[in-house]
Amino acid sequence: MAQMELAGMPRRLFACTPSRLAAFEDCPRRYRMIYLDRPRPPKGPPWAHTSVGVSVHNALRRWWEERFERRIPLRAAELLRLGWVDEGFRDPEQSQRWRERGVQMVRGYVAGLDPAAEPRGVERSVATRTEALAFSGRVDRLDDRDGELVVVDYKTGRRPVTDDDARTSPALALYALAAGRMLRQPCRRVELHHVPTSTIAVAEHTEGSIARHVRRAESVAADAVAATEALRAGGDPDEAFPPRPGSLCSWCDFRRLCPQGQAAGPVRQAWDALGEDPGPAAP
Structure with missing residues (x-):
């Protein structure tokens, strides 16, 4: 059973990030696999859309770290190519096409920024x-x-x-x-x-x-704590952390370990979330 809080003792806070809160809200079973199971179950292969997102985020971070005079669209394109994450794509050709699409993204975006507006x-x-x-x-x-x-x-x-x-x-x-x-x-x-x-x-x-x-986040945290305490008290993991089947199951890193998730939606290839491939890069 859950440990009772002693009178006068400070309440233990739930340490969390946005990802941790979202993981429990989306699917308690997935939360358990990520944060509680040890050893952690192996994840599936990397996703191509994650590689695109990481590459773009890194290029924009590095662009702001450049000296003022180097904060131009061409430099954003160079940083995207230099830091491109080549994982999850169908083949090298698809990766190259999406790399050049990433170049177009960051060039167009930073063209609308004021390079002198130094972020905090x-x-x-x-x-x-x-x-x-x-x-x-x-x-x-x-x-x-x-x-x-x-x-x-x-x-x-x-x-x-x-x-x-x-x-x-x-x-x-x-x-x-x-x-x-x-x-x-x-x-x-x-x-x-x-x-x-x-x-x-x-x-x-x-x-x-x-x-x-804040109240919503605290409510999610309270549910996560209650489920964790039930598990540590010897409860059934699938009762304490039930799956929440839905459309997100097709994109779950732990789908192959979850029968309910496998039945919830079609199998997705690692590059499916990208949508239609961009055309060949301009020379």
Whole structure:
């Protein structure tokens, strides 16, 4: 049974990141495999869309680390090619086509940026505590605009982002809370930057909207703690951490270990999330 908290003792906080909270909310069984099972079950092969996302994020981080005079679109293209992650693709030709598509993404995106607008942080680690959480995470970019902080998160998927995506994102709200507390500046605006289309989705949080996101995160954390305590007390792992079959199962790293996940959707190739291949790169 769960250990009782002693009167007068501080409450133990749930250490978490956005990924950890999302993993439990998406599928408790997947959460258990990632964070609790030891040894951890082997993951499936790498995904090509993850390689594209990592490559673009790394190129944009390194672009901001360049000297001011080198912050030009051509340099972004060079950094993308230099740091290209060549994993999960069908063959070298597909990888090369997507590398050049990545070049187009970052060149077009940085062409719309002011290279002199120095961010407050790039890949900035932030952390804070609530009554139940010890939260930490890493913000893609943290801008300082007219004395207020702005959380910027890059997206590289096929679907353009919307203002509703920004408003309902638990990660962005918690980043805003943590950044504002750490740097002691107002932080209410959060943005999703869709790099392929250079479009921006925006949400302006209030104390109330951030509080709602915190309550939701604390509720997810409480469920994760209860399930973990049940497992450690000898409970059935599949009862404490039941699978949550759905469309995400086709993309799960642990699908082959989960009968319910295998039945939930079709098998996906490692490059399927990319969609239609871009045409040959221009010479």
